[in-house]
Every structure is written in structure tokens, then in C-alpha cells.
Amino acid sequence: MPKKYGFVQELIKNRTLFLMLLPVLAYFLVNNYVPMVGIYYAFVRFDFNTPLFRMDFIGLKNFEFLWRSGKLTELTYNTIGYNLIFIGLGNALSVTVAILVSEVKSKWFKKITQSVLFLPYFVSFVILSVIVFNIFNFEHGVLNTVLKALGADPVDVYSKPKVWILLIVVFYLWKSFGYSMVIYLAAITGIGEDYYEAAKIDGANTFQRAWHITLPMLKNTFVILLLFSLGTIMKGQFDLFYQMVGNNGLLYSTTDILDTYVYRSLKVTFDMGMATAAGVYQSLFGFTLIMVVNGIIRKINKEYALF
């Protein structure tokens, strides 16, 4: 490649392409890069009507408050814990079901079940909260209706924090596994039929074919999905948690994540110092985590590293 062939030449040569890309670049610049400047909010005494750089600089005071609230460890623990469970169980479940669906021979059966399994993805989180409430509310939820019919005592699920770990995981899987399942299914559909034919001739049974052909072929898809979910390991499924739990303080010990905490500080308790500090902590901690994980992956296998 000629040495002088730089950015300007490329800009002139591919000006139409640059123009077509420009709106998206501008959007991410304004929407995502500009707010990074706002990290400075965490270091000032917040005042709604003063421009950012004229607010009083107070150093790490906000972070001190956040640290002294004693919630940081719990929030971090909850956020990462849930995400690891989501990533692990979510992928395991959707790969398994995708393989099973792909093995089903009848076409119409495949089509119908595939649609039905994807259905929960269409439901908004507001509706999800309605469903959860339908099943678990104390007065006339399905669970207690059944329990009463069986002669057992009704249970007040909304005051039992431990149960919500299970509920949140179950409803997360219920709502979102269809999506990644279809992505895996698409990848399976893309695998050449001849691989399977050859394996059949070699005498491999269905289990062996799934294990030795399908699974390895899904590795690429898995890595990409993993990449995107690792990027958000410090961000929770805000909608899920906030809609399922809401502002029910009884359940915070097991269900409060950084996102819900920041949102409440911003919109409910109006504690801006806390909200910004927690937000910055979330971003930096998450970013560091990704860099470390990426470094490790790079050492093991360069091909799978993010960058």
C-alpha cells in the first residue's frame, strides 16, 4: 500500500460512503460520547440550574457518601451475580432448545412452536410485572388460589427477598431466551447439510451429531453474544428489575442492582450526587472488568479477544 494514502484521500474517494455513515457516527458522538464529559458531574456539588463547569468542585465527596452508604458491595455483587447467571443459564437454555427445535422434523410443528417460544419477547416489561403480580399477589394470585384450594396457607411472596432471586432468573429466561434461541437457530440453519450426511454415513447417532457438529459450529455465534453481554456486565436488565420489584424496599437486599439504585437516586430520592457517583463507579468498574477479561482471553486465544 502506498505510504501517502491517508485519511484525506480516502475521504475524497469514498465521500458518498462517508456521508452515508455520517448520521450514525454523529448520533453516537452526541448520544454516547458527549455524555462521557458528564462524568465530571460526579465531582461537583450538583445544582440543577448551573452549567456543569461552573458548579463547585468537591473532589471525591460524592464517592465518599456512596461508599459510606454501605450499599456498594451489595449492589455490585447483585449486578454481577445476576448477569453471570443470565449469561450462563440463558445461553445454555437457548442453545439446547435451538438444537431440539432444529431436530424436529415436522415443518408446521417447528413453525408454530418457534413462534410460541418467541412470544414472551413481545411482551413489555410493564405487562411482565402484571403477569408476575397475577401469579404471586397475596390476595388473589394464582399461587395462593391454588394453595388455598389445597388447604395450605397462602404465602406472601412480596415480602420474601430470597424467593425473588429465583423469580427474577426464571422470568428473565422466560422473556428473553426465545430471542437468543432464534439467533442460534439461524446459525444452525446455516450449517451445511453435508456435514450431517457425512457423519451419518460414519455411523454417528443424533446425540453425537449434535455434540460434535452443531455445538462446535455455534461457537462463533456464542462468542459474539458473549461479547455483547460482557460489555454490559455492570448494567443490569433495568426494566426487568424495576418492573418486577418496583419501589418495594423489602426486596432490595436481593434485587437491587446498580441501575435501579441510580434510577431511584435520580427520579425518586433526587440524590444527584449519589446517582452520578454510582453511575461513574458502574462505568469505570465495568470497563476495567472488561479490559481484564479481554486481556486474559487475548493471552489464551487471540482470535476470540474483543480487541
Added chain:
Amino acid sequence: MKIKEDRSSVWFQLIAHAVVVAGSILCILPFLLIVSASFTSNASIIRDGYSLWPKDFSWEGYKVIFQVPDEVLRAYGVTSTVTVAGTAIGLLLMTMAGYVLQRKDFKYRNFFSFFIYFTTLFGGGLVPYYMLVNNYLKFTDSYYALIWPSLMTPFLIILMRSFIGSAVPDEVVESAKIDGAGDFLIYWRIVMPLAVPGLATIGLFLALHYWNDWFSSALFINDTAKYQLQFYLYNIINTSSFLTSIGAGAGIILSEGIPSETMKMSMAVVVTGPILLLYPFVQRYFVKGLTIGAVKG
């Protein structure tokens, strides 16, 4: 030669069918629960609890909603406008970007891909974002506040990029170039028609996101007339004042009792219905449109 199916294959088929059927039932039960409750009389819900089949069939929930439909229809209007506008704009911009980023003769495609992807790794957090939209862009209480935040995501752009990359052969683009077609013309006349499954899939995700969005309203909208449908529903469920206002509009005084339980369920059905109707139309493109390649170009 016909290859004989062994016994394990038969087992596999059985297990596959059983698991898939069980999963499907689990996925659809909660829907039935809501639909059933929406057709049950309020008294019956309070007395017997929710059930999978209405014990005491009644329209009262729907009746109350549609007696004074103004507020629901307004929320419908807001959400529909935002969904259509946001999906159209987002789809156009993201497909253009996806097309450019997969062009192998575009030198900086990896750099720009990373520029976009990096935003999933690091950000300013919620408060700076809130301040940006509220204080600097000044979108508060306008439709912009509802459209802008969800317009595009890195994931959908990468999805579009790999879809175009695999659906449009390089030779097609090359030969069009030799025929003298400009880059935009190639995109508009050749790439777009070939990318229909990708467009349908990503368009559906975008539309779904806009339709189900309540967060933008929660953050940026104070004017109840601009509440999105989902946020309107959220308020009905969570604040009794909303119920009272609907009840008052419908000529029901609170002491007589609004059929609140069944009304919430009817509302849930009314809110979810339209987006479910969209599904069958795009469903056939689905598996094709969701093929993802690598993040790196």
C-alpha cells in the same frame, strides 16, 4: 442408499418434541391468564382469584376503558407516532451504516465499527445522559425525547452489517460499480431489495422496542398527554389516582367501585394486541434475518 435411523434418533425426536411442547405451554400460559382475567368479572377475581378460564364471564373491564376512550386513544396515538417515525428513521440510518461498514473497499470500516461498539463498553451513566437530553438537547416533554434515545443500537448495526455482508455478494456491487452506479444508488436499488429479511427483522426489533418503551416517558415526560402507552398502563397499575380519573370520566364514583382488577387486565390486552398482530407478517423472515457474523470486520 437409505441410511437407517438408529434407536437413539427416535429417542432424540421424542425428547425434542416433549421439551418443545412443554416450553411452548410455559410460554403461552401467562398470556391466557391475562386474557382470561380481562374477560372475568371483577367480583369473581376478588372472590376466587385469577384462573385460566373465566369463571364469571364479563366485558366490564373493556367497557370501562372504552366508555371514555380519549386517554387510551391519545396514548395509542403517541406510541404509534413514535414507533412509526423512530422505526423508519432508525432503519434507514442503520442500514446505510451497515452497508458502508461491510464494504471491503472502505478503509476505515473496522475503526468506525469499533467507534460504535465501544459505546457498549463505556458510557457516562444515567445522570449525564439525563442532563444531555434534558438540559442541553432540551427534548423534555417533546416527541424527540421519546424517539431519540432508542433510534439505534450498536448490536442492531452489527447485525445489519453482517446480514448485508452475507446477503449481497461482492460481485453484484462490483459489477454495478463498473456500470457506473454511484454508491448510494447501489445501496438503494441493489442492496436494499436483497436485504429485505434483515430489514424486516431489525425493523421488528426496533418497532418492538418503541412500542414497549416506558422508560423514556418515565425519564423525560411530565405532560400526561405525551405518555407512551406502556407508561400510561404502568400508571394505571401503580397509581390509584389514574384509576379514579378514568372512573370519574366513565361516570363511576369510586365508592361504587371501578372494576379495577379486570380493567387492568383488559388494558394489558389492549396495549399488547397491535404489536402481536405485526408478528405473523415478519415472522417468515426471522431466521434468515438473524444470522450474525463477527464483530470484527
